Amino acid sequence: MSRVEPDLSALAFSRHDHDRCTATALHQAEAQAARDGLRLTPVRRRALEILLEAHRAMGAYEVLDRLAAEGFGRQPPVAYRALDFLVSHGLAHRIQRLNAYVACLHPAEPHAPVFLICRACEAVAEAPGARVRAALEAGAAAVGFTVERASVEAVGLCPTCSAAG
Amino acid sequence: MSRVEPDLSALAFSRHDHDRCTATALHQAEAQAARDGLRLTPVRRRALEILLEAHRAMGAYEVLDRLAAEGFGRQPPVAYRALDFLVSHGLAHRIQRLNAYVACLHPAEPHAPVFLICRACEAVAEAPGARVRAALEAGAAAVGFTVERASVEAVGLCPTCSAAG
């Protein structure tokens, strides 16, 4: 059974039904957890929900404050562990430039994302990175380097903020 | 007048005349400083030399320790300011993944580098990034995003460590 998937690559930059957007992402996370035997515990699930609320990167301490306010632990490891879990299972990504984390909108499909970070509104979108990765791998292979992981992060202006001047 | 330039893209991964390698980079830095009216003061120059000693990224505090041992200030801003100067004038680059800095081997030519980081020997090489950038810009443009700055960093194995298993 197949279905037409909406293009999520610039969703963060455009007006959209965000309730549906987060519900879908959460549902996919649950499906993946069930399939792979992951334990999407209350803290972990709530951390993901918090990241999903806005299409921007949040620092660990920002997430921690939210978790603490809701009755979870209030010490750094609480947030770091939940975030590490999400990242290690592809449910969130770490933005190196910002020392921050962003929810993944399509954890199901394997992907090597490129992050587009708007410096004005702070929105972070995940763009398809296949071409970029291919170019990167080719360049690396030319000098005998084997790429295992890569981070590609661009800072600039999203369409909305660009139009606003 | 033109001259054949050696390919520096994988220099960090191969055996080479490193004294000559650092001397050249330092000479280029001095030339650039003279041309652009930059003040390559003792701390700044020494910080660059320290980064040039090894083809790897060094943390600010690591550089600071070295500077302090040589009679410069021993407080964090001393290192951060010198490193910020080097980075802002293209004489060094910041590696986001590592919260660390690496000397640039060819500051003269404008470039949008891709960093190849060996997880085994920690060497960091700067590979040509034109193709990667082009792909990145194209992908961003497709969703209306304007790229202003980008960081592309790959972690993996360099040819030497790869051969060593």
Added chain:
DNA sequence: GCTTGACTGTTACGATATAACACATGATAT
């Protein structure tokens, strides 16, 4: 000589991240 601006140094603090340990809980294994 005096002002000005860039540079270097300091103290003090803020922000980010991890080590190490105590306890709970649920799944085996005896």
Added chain:
DNA sequence: ATATCATGTGTTATATCGTAACAGTCAAGC
């Protein structure tokens, strides 16, 4: 049933990375 074990959650304490704010130096320009 109860001992054992693995995983997860919470804690305290500490490590690592980064910056704000201010004081002193020194050379350039008036």
